Amino acid sequence: MTDKLTPLRERIDAIDAQILDLLSQRGRIAQQVGHVKAETDAPVFRPEREAQVLRGVAERNPGPLKNQDVQTIFREVMSACRALEKRVTVAYLGPAGTFSEQAVYQQFGSAVEGLPCASIDEVFRSTEAGTADFGVVPVENSSEGAINRTLDLMLATTTVISGEVSIPVHHSLMTKTGSMEGVGVVCAHSQALAQCQVWLNLHHPNVERRAVASNAEAAVMASQDATIAAIASEMAGEQYGLGVVQAHIQDDPHNRTRFVVIGTLQTNPSGRDRTSLVLAVPNTAGAVYKLLAPLATHGVSMTRFESRPARIGTWEYYFYVDVEGHRQDAPVARALEELHHNAAFFKLLGSYPVGL
Numbered sequence: 001m002t003d004k005l006t007p008l009r010e011r012i013d014a015i016d017a018q019i020l021d022l023l024s025q026r027g028r029i030a031q032q033v034g035h036v037k038a039e040t041d042a043p044v045f046r047p048e049r050e051a052q053v054l055r056g057v058a059e060r061n062p063g064p065l066k067n068q069d070v071q072t073i074f075r076e077v078m079s080a081c082r083a084l085e086k087r088v089t090v091a092y093l094g095p096a097g098t099f100s101e102q103a104v105y106q107q108f109g110s111a112v113e114g115l116p117c118a119s120i121d122e123v124f125r126s127t128e129a130g131t132a133d134f135g136v137v138p139v140e141n142s143s144e145g146a147i148n149r150t151l152d153l154m155l156a157t158t159t160v161i162s163g164e165v166s167i168p169v170h171h172s173l174m175t176k177t178g179s180m181e182g183v184g185v186v187c188a189h190s191q192a193l194a195q196c197q198v199w200l201n202l203h204h205p206n207v208e209r210r211a212v213a214s215n216a217e218a219a220v221m222a223s224q225d226a227t228i229a230a231i232a233s234e235m236a237g238e239q240y241g242l243g244v245v246q247a248h249i250q251d252d253p254h255n256r257t258r259f260v261v262i263g264t265l266q267t268n269p270s271g272r273d274r275t276s277l278v279l280a281v282p283n284t285a286g287a288v289y290k291l292l293a294p295l296a297t298h299g300v301s302m303t304r305f306e307s308r309p310a311r312i313g314t315w316e317y318y319f320y321v322d323v324e325g326h327r328q329d330a331p332v333a334r335a336l337e338e339l340h341h342n343a344a345f346f347k348l349l350g351s352y353p354v355g356l
């Protein structure tokens with residue numbers, strides 16, 4: 001067996017040497033890109049370019065490696081090259097171990113400076129103030145719907161959407177000891193409690209449920225007190241030394257959360273983009289129907305429609321609309337112009353590459 005392995009390992013060594021040489025060449029070119037960008041103060045992170053590179057490797061992938069795996073490798077390669085230009089700082093809802101942190105690494109790779117924040121509000125503040133280059137905030141969950149605080153802050157702040165990333169959300173019930181003996185309360189973010197309510201009703205109907213700022217905070221609390229159980233990701237459980245009572249307790253096995261990357265960067269077209277906007281019309285019969293007519297006229301597909309009560313002002317609701325395409329694509333540009341003209345309120349939140 002050793003005789004058969006040795007020549008194969010020698011070939012792997014030779015290929016690794018070539019890969020390393022090519023990675024170094026790529027890194028040196030990224031440094032040159034960094035110098036060119038520094039001359040014009042151009043942005044280092046270019047989500048549309050990264051999306052094109054990742055889509056390209058999946059299209060050209062000859063196998064046997066899976067598309068998802070080659071994309072993970074190339075995401076890390078770009079992340080490391082980007083860090084040679086500048087290490088990007090990204091604010092997210094902390095502490096470390098939250099799904100928001102996972103979303104940061106999924107989008108930016110691991111060569112990034114994560115800035116954990118205490119609330120979604122603080123993520124927006126850090127991004128607006130320039131303490132962080134970007135922020136990553138949850139915008140909708142497949143079981144629970146919109147994250148209202150994010151929608152409200154998209155409206156109230158000057159940040160724009162530069163990208164999106166969606167990750168599977170699997171919740172585990174965890175305690176210090178790995179058992180529920182002596183546990184009187186289950187802590188988690190209110191969204192996580194809602195996403196596990198059927199399971200909790202069935203298995204622990206008499207244990208108090210307490211909403212806290214984040215699942216990771218619940219994990220910290222459980223790590224300090226054996227009478228508290230936490231619902232969080234297993235990653236958070238590992239981080240805070242918890243034992244798993246039961247894994248995958250979310251009511252929907254396909255539970256996912258979509259996050260958006262917020263910042264000041266207007267992203268260029270990538271070839272497969274989405275545009276997000278907020279609209280309002282006076283509350284009269286047929287007004288919303290008429291408002292949205294330009295989308296149909298110009299053949300632009302709507303992928304999301306969400307309403308939020310307007311707490312002040314003349315209009316009753318704000319409508320959060322996502323459409324397929326980039327604001328610079330001709331049909332989208334024409335539809336947006338008409339929407340802007342018809343709406344009593346219009347705010348373009350951004351055009352950005354569709355997540356992988």
Ligand SMILES: O=C(O)C(=O)C[C@]1(C(=O)O)C=C[C@@H](O)C=C1
Nearest residue numbers: 033044045046049050078081082
């Ligand atoms: O093409 C660029 O603008 C680069 O800076 C290079 C590169 C890459 O490594 O491929 C790195 C960072 C950008 O976000 C996009 C791509």
